[in-house]
Amino acid sequence: MNYRQLQNSVYQNASMGVTALKSMIPMVSDSNVKNLLIRQYNGYKAQKELTARQMKECGFTPSEPSFMSRMMTAASVNMQLRRDSSGGNAAKMAIKGTNAGIIELTEKLNHTSCSSPQAIQSAKEYLRREQKNIESLKPYL
Template identity: 35%
Template sequence: MTQSELEKEIYKTASMGEHAAESMLAYSQSAGIKRSLTSQLNQYRNFKRKIESGNQIPQATSSMKDRMLKMGVKMNLMMDSTPSHMAKMMIQGSNMGIIDLQSALNHHPEAPKEQKQLAQDMISFEQQTIEAYKKYL
């Protein structure tokens, strides 16, 4: 069984979120933000595991994109590592994830119901994440 485009997008979005949260944890000075990032990181890993549990090995994001993401986070946080700024960065990332996932859902109406539900679950998670980070703004 080949991996569907929707599965690829879910996995890509979860991987990007995972890498961003991991990178930000190293710079976090706030216990509250650390808890939020750790919780978010664990949830991204859960989404990845759900895709990985299928028969097809997921296509990983490119190592170049990963390095660029980590470098961007590092540069951004070197200038401002306040909880407010970190929250803004995570909110922006979650918004991008929502956009990418919704676009994938719209472009792949033929995807199996389980995959559509997983994408919807991830969108809901990203929306909850945005709400959780608003208190740090």
Template identity: 30%
Template sequence: MKKEMITLLNAFYYNAALGADAIGAILSSAKDEAFQLTLYRQLQYYRQQESRLTEQMHGLYEVPTEPGSMIRLWMDLMIRCKTLYGLTDERLAKMMMQGSQMGIIQLVRALNHSGKVPERLHAQGEKILEHEQAFINELKPFL
């Protein structure tokens, strides 16, 4: 069961780390103050998640697996390509929504394949999914 727990916690951590990286890459390009605030709150959430998940992993005598440099490079290139034609808040919101959707898919797959893990860990994943969906809903007005 420990292996399944570590795998699931790593999936949660991966989602938070990539989300924080993506917001960090675009936050300074956002123009609307309300949009900036929305992004900043989500960035704080991701950083809190990273910290909490690191503590949970340490409790299992493990260290979270960081997203690889290739995935971070790919994400950075995708952001740059999608913003070549202008950095509008609408375009940035759409990109963040797409990224959150990809994160939701990854998290649902991780939960569905998690095997036997404590219910509290499954519930933690469900809360993360709810928060990701709420973030998408917060971004809709900026489209």
């Protein structure tokens, strides 16, 4: 995996977070959890913009996750929160999604041949923020 692939993985990870939380936030009934999800959403949005800017500076265009992937995520979120919009369920869903993203990005980071210390450091910082997001949601389980 090279620089472009690693950066695109971060971009897609953040994009999926934006998609999922954009669907979740309006449906969550617990204001404390909703505020945490809004903060996480804003972090994903900022990461997505930063990564896109860094890629464009290097002459690359980030690619969005597939339309089908985004639609399936939004539909799944809507279905699950229609049954239970409690803070506990929303926290559980967000933690599961965040963990899935952590696993995917960690695998890619562990198998990268990217020679850009900046890109590797940026991906590791993103993963640290993701761990903090999980920790902030755990009390609501």
